[in-house]
Amino acid sequence: MPEKIESILQKYSRGQDELIPILQGVQKEFGYISLESVKKISRYLRITENQIYGVSSFYAQFRFTSPGRHLIKACRGTACHVRGAQRILEEVKKQLGITEGETTPDLEYSLETVACIGCCALAPCIMINEEVHGRLSDKGVANIFSKKGTEGESDDTN
Amino acid sequence: MTQTENTRTILICHGTGCVSSKSPEIRTALEKETQRLGITTKLTGCHGFCQQGPIVIVEPDGVFYTRVGVEDVTDIVNSHLQNNKPVGRLFYQDPTTGKRIQHYRDIPFYKMQQRLILRNCGHINPEEIDDYLAVGGYEALKKVLFEMTPEKVIENINISGLRGRGGAGFPTGRKWEICSKASGEEKYIICNADEGDPGAFMDRSILEADPHSVLEGMSIAAHTVGAKKGFIYVRAEYPLAVKRLEIAIAQARKKGFLGKDILGSGFDFDIEIFEGAGAFVCGEETALIESIEGRRGMPRHRPPFPVQSGLWGKPTLINNVKTLAYTPLIIVRGADWFSDIGTERSKGTAVFSITGKVANCGLVEVPMGTTLHEIIYGIGGGIPNRKKFKAVQTGGPSGGCLSEEFLGLPVDYESLTSAGSIMGSGGLVVMDEDTCIVDVAKYFLDFTQKESCGKCVPCRVGTRLMFEILDRITHGEGTAEDLLALRTLGDTIKKGALCGLGQTAPNPVLTTLRYFSNEYLEHIKEYRCRASVCKDLIEFKVIREKCTGCQSCVRICPTGAITGPRSKPHNIDASKCIKCRSCYEICRFDAIAGNAIVIRTVEKKS
Numbered sequence: 001m002p003e004k005i006e007s008i009l010q011k012y013s014r015g016q017d018e019l020i021p022i023l024q025g026v027q028k029e030f031g032y033i034s035l036e037s038v039k040k041i042s043r044y045l046r047i048t049e050n051q052i053y054g055v056s057s058f059y060a061q062f063r064f065t066s067p068g069r070h071l072i073k074a075c076r077g078t079a080c081h082v083r084g085a086q087r088i089l090e091e092v093k094k095q096l097g098i099t100e101g102e103t104t105p106d107l108e109y110s111l112e113t114v115a116c117i118g119c120c121a122l123a124p125c126i127m128i129n130e131e132v133h134g135r136l137s138d139k140g141v142a143n144i145f146s147k148k149g150t151e152g153e154s155d156d157t158n
Numbered sequence: 159m160t161q162t163e164n165t166r167t168i169l170i171c172h173g174t175g176c177v178s179s180k181s182p183e184i185r186t187a188l189e190k191e192t193q194r195l196g197i198t199t200k201l202t203g204c205h206g207f208c209q210q211g212p213i214v215i216v217e218p219d220g221v222f223y224t225r226v227g228v229e230d231v232t233d234i235v236n237s238h239l240q241n242n243k244p245v246g247r248l249f250y251q252d253p254t255t256g257k258r259i260q261h262y263r264d265i266p267f268y269k270m271q272q273r274l275i276l277r278n279c280g281h282i283n284p285e286e287i288d289d290y291l292a293v294g295g296y297e298a299l300k301k302v303l304f305e306m307t308p309e310k311v312i313e314n315i316n317i318s319g320l321r322g323r324g325g326a327g328f329p330t331g332r333k334w335e336i337c338s339k340a341s342g343e344e345k346y347i348i349c350n351a352d353e354g355d356p357g358a359f360m361d362r363s364i365l366e367a368d369p370h371s372v373l374e375g376m377s378i379a380a381h382t383v384g385a386k387k388g389f390i391y392v393r394a395e396y397p398l399a400v401k402r403l404e405i406a407i408a409q410a411r412k413k414g415f416l417g418k419d420i421l422g423s424g425f426d427f428d429i430e431i432f433e434g435a436g437a438f439v440c441g442e443e444t445a446l447i448e449s450i451e452g453r454r455g456m457p458r459h460r461p462p463f464p465v466q467s468g469l470w471g472k473p474t475l476i477n478n479v480k481t482l483a484y485t486p487l488i489i490v491r492g493a494d495w496f497s498d499i500g501t502e503r504s505k506g507t508a509v510f511s512i513t514g515k516v517a518n519c520g521l522v523e524v525p526m527g528t529t530l531h532e533i534i535y536g537i538g539g540g541i542p543n544r545k546k547f548k549a550v551q552t553g554g555p556s557g558g559c560l561s562e563e564f565l566g567l568p569v570d571y572e573s574l575t576s577a578g579s580i581m582g583s584g585g586l587v588v589m590d591e592d593t594c595i596v597d598v599a600k601y602f603l604d605f606t607q608k609e610s611c612g613k614c615v616p617c618r619v620g621t622r623l624m625f626e627i628l629d630r631i632t633h634g635e636g637t638a639e640d641l642l643a644l645r646t647l648g649d650t651i652k653k654g655a656l657c658g659l660g661q662t663a664p665n666p667v668l669t670t671l672r673y674f675s676n677e678y679l680e681h682i683k684e685y686r687c688r689a690s691v692c693k694d695l696i697e698f699k700v701i702r703e704k705c706t707g708c709q710s711c712v713r714i715c716p717t718g719a720i721t722g723p724r725s726k727p728h729n730i731d732a733s734k735c736i737k738c739r740s741c742y743e744i745c746r747f748d749a750i751a752g753n754a755i756v757i758r759t760v761e762k763k764s
Contacts, residue, residue, distance in 0.1 A: 017470075019452035020435055024394070058454040058611075060436035061394055073395075077356030078551065078587045079513035081601050087738060094716065115438060115605065116356035117395060119175050120511060121208030121519035130397055132178030138740065 004029060005040045014045055023056050032063040060114070068103040068110040072096075073127040077116035080124040088124045089113065091141040166197050166239065169215040171280060173204030173366055174359075174398050176211035180228065184212055187231040195239060203367020203402075205280035206521030207267055210250060215262060215280075222262040223248040253517040253539045267518045270536050272499070274507050275483040276523045279367035284402050287409040290370040296415055298486035299374050299381075303423040306489075308338055308382045315485065317493035319505030324350055324441075324478035325553065325582045326658070327504075327571040330485075333475065337383040337465040340473035345385040348469065348476045349376055351392040351399070352446060354438040355554030356605065358585035360509045361479040363521050365392065365399035368483070369406035373429060375482030377415065378489065380427045383475050388429040391446050394436060403431055438555075438609035441583075442657045443468075443476045445611065456611045457657035478583065480509055500526035504570035508584065514551075515590040517542045524569070531565040534588055545590040548689075549674070553582025555602045556662030558669030559595065578669045580662060594691035595674040596681055600628040602666040606659065617660030620651040624667060632692045636682040644671060693737045702727040711741035 008025045012018040019041070026037045033056055042049045056062040074089045093099055096109050103110040119125050122134025126141070133144055170176075170185045189199050205213050210224035214234070221244045223234065230248060237243045249258040250265050259265050273279075282289035290296070302311055316331030337345065349372060353361040365372060376388045392400055407429055410416040418426045437455045439445045444458040447469050468474025484506060488496045497505050504526040510533065513519045517539030524533060530550055534540065541547050549559040552569075558579030560567070567573050571581050589598065607621035624647050627640050648664030648671075655661045671678065680686045687695040700720075705727040712720045712728060719735040722728030730741075 016452040017450065020449065021433075024433060024435065055452065055454055058437060062435065076605075078555070078585070078601070079357045079519075081356075082514045082587065082589055082593050082598070090738065114395060114436070115354060115609075116358070118353070118359035118362045119178060119208070120357050120359055120513035122175055122178065122211075123513060123519075125178075132174060134175070134178055 002036070002040070005037050009040065009044045016045060016047055019045060019047070019052065019055055020059070023052075023062055027062060031067050032065055034064075065103070066107070068107050070109050070128055072109055072111045073114045073117065074100070074111065075117045075119070075123070075125050075127070076113050077118075077120060077123070079120035080116075083123045085124040087138060088126065088136050088141055091138045092126065095141060095145045165218070167217045168192065168197060168199045169202045169217060169280070170199060171203070171205050171211060171213040172201040173208065173211070173280075173363060174396075175204065175208030176213060177398070179212045179225075181212035181226075183228050184214065184226055184231060187228050188214075188235070191231060191235040192239065195235070197239060200283050201285070202280045202282065203284045204363040204521065206276060206363065207518070208521070209519040213280075216244075219244070220261045220263060222250055222260070222265065224250045253542065266539070267520065267522070267537055270532065271523050272507055272525050273523045274487055274499075275364060275368075275371065275480055275509065276521065278371065279363060279521075282368065284367050284369055285405050287370060287406065287413055290368070294490065295370055295486075296374055298489035299377050299415065300421065301489055302378050302381055303421060303425060308384070311378065311382045311489070312338065314488060314493045318488045318496040319500075319503075320481065320484055320488060320496065321504065321571065322478060323480035323484075323509070323583070325556075325580060327581060330477065330481055333465060333477070334379065334382055336463075337473050337475040340466050342473050344472045345383055346469045346472055346474045347376055347380045347383065347385040347388040348443075348446065348450070348474060349388065349390040349479060349482055350441065350443065350446060350476050351390055351396075351479045352434045352441045353393060353396075353479075353583060354441045354609075355556075355583055355585045357511065357513055357551075357587045358554055358583055359511045360521060360584050362393075362396050362399050363511075364479055364483055365396070366402050369399075369402050370410065371483045371486060372479055373406055373410055373416065375477075375485040376429060377420070377427055378485050379475060379477065379482060381425055383473075385475065386426050386428075388427065389432050389450060389469075390429060391432045391434055391440070391450065394433045400431060400433060407431070437611075438605075439611045439657070439659050442659055445657070446476065447474065454611070456613045457659075459656065480584075501568065501570045503572055508569055508581070510569075510584045510586045512538050512586045512588065514587040515541055515545065515593070516588040526570045527568040529565065530560070530567050530569060533569065533586065534565070538588065541588070541590050545592060547588070548591050548593055549589045549595060549598075549670075551579075551587040551589065551598070551666070552585070553580035553662075553665070554585045555605045556580060556659065556665055557582045557585070558665045559589070559598065559673065560669065561673040563673075578672060579665065592689050592691070594632075594687050594689035595670050595677045596628060596632055596687075597689075597691045599667045599670045600625065600632055603628055603663070606663040610659065610663075614654070614656040614660060616651045616654035617656070617663065620647050620655075621660070621663050623647055624651075624664065628667070631678065631681050632687075633694045634681065634685050634692070636678075638682060640682070641671060641675070641678060644668075696737065697732060698730050698735055698737060698741065700728050700730055708746065710744045710746060714740045714744045716740065 012022050038049050038052050100111050100113045117127050119132050124136050125134040212226050214223040214226045233245045237245050249260050251258050312335050320330040321327040351361050440449045440455040442457050443464055445455040449455040464474045500506050507523045508526050509523045511521050522537050551559045574581050603625040607625045610617045612618045630636050648668045651664050690696050707725040717734045717736055719731045720728050
């Protein structure tokens, strides 16, 4: 892991304006921002660890714990809201037995809510990894997860 | 007909919406079949009619297929492409008349639009610069570089009357002028593509479908104000837009439209993509600058404005995606052409993403001054399922909810502001009678209070307090004083907040208090939610006379609250019921004799 962080850092110049791209690069590689990476970034950019935590905790994108293999983003946009996003979210929670911000014990799924995916015409929708599932109903949600279970592996890299 | 056979092109929409409905698989399947026929297939960006996706168009016939599945490919190939008999069952079906419409140009959704910046969306391949060049792309940049002085460009933009499409509506020409006159060698230009408004996806669609028009607009702006470096600040939630932009920038560099000495004119300009990290407030220009500089996205005090002192203290021009996409058109077609469209003070077209409880969801472009009624009923096809219209929300979470009496309102900056709403970036969410207005107001305040950056007190504390009051009302614990408190808080936040987020955050509450005060009062005094949304105010009951004991609801109930043997009326155990509506929706006796399961107001606890 330490060498990997180093090799990521090498791609950026040493200025505070590189902080967000670096955090994004680190999260892309490891899935979250670890304490170790914060320390390395701090040394590399010559800014304090507190400053880094300050910035990274401000933005919704950054996580500080390891996510599951599949990341679920439940849309809470206006269009989704008026078309029953709350019930979809409830159903996802029920299917996985976790609430937003949590990861299933088998590290398979993490659940987050996001402001808007931008697929409002397909509302209500959720995003699993980079794939959007739209026009959902409670049943549709149940179908997604029963399928995922039997399919087993699906790509989690992009 | 036979001569058109081999000149046909099949366009397959690859916007985010259609991709999520498996359009890449359709393309693969079509390609396999069409190659032997010598017909080309092409991926395009978003058509704007995402709800009908995946969309496939056969040109030059202009035949528009909706909701195409992989299994339909054989039919399209055999019937249409080989025997010239288009597949009728895949035509668009008009929600009001039920008629199937074959041609793109005849569909009301498109017929009533005037597509300027969306003109290429869905018609060119966004991943091929040659497609953009073939429709006159980069001609405006050439004109600006070789035939026009920066002063002339500014004059043109001023005459055109173009105003910022990010929401505030500041005259674009004026902004460019100030930036061009600002002192300093180094200047920057930023394209604001941080489209954070829930319910809006115009910018995303343009970036995905026609990225070069934005790059060209940026280059024109950069040449005019004297910037050498540009940034596109785009949301990380839009991976496809980022990918298409990366491809477009690489291709533009290769063809000499970006980089050093552009087209031999001596002008250097390059663009970098900056991915946002998921903070709504970064759509505010000074917060956006802070974010690019690597800090928490908190707005700065203004003045100085970014055009004088922006990114790293240098003069910075920030324009929205749509504003920039208009500029090549204005340069090529002329300022007068543009200013002839629209109203007295709002020129050109407005782009909306129309969503919510409306038959046709999607992206529409209409001349400024078109009425809300024309947009919702003409283009949007009205409210589905014979429900009644309740409200339309314009301008995202910072906009207002307008009631039925405003349907005749022409859509332009001034009219919307006078009604207490805003143009915003162009989200338009339609709500029907099943939407609880207090719940919606609470939803928006929940959003803004979470997205408040916390820098200034009115916004940080004020939105929180407003949310808490609204939350109380939806739980049936509101008092008459609460309404006054909401108004006072709203006015204070509007006046006292530092940036646009705070200044507009109370709008949804203030407008709903103005136009839907009855619903607030019903919640408070009568303990009633007429839309049956607020769970504490409703309960579910079985009407014993109507229940046939079919057990559908027993099976669907997630908590086992409904019991009863087959063919006998069922019972709902109120203590187990979580009010999820599953039984209400599954009950089949809806259509025949009204619902056997009803939602009714609970009796007020004393």
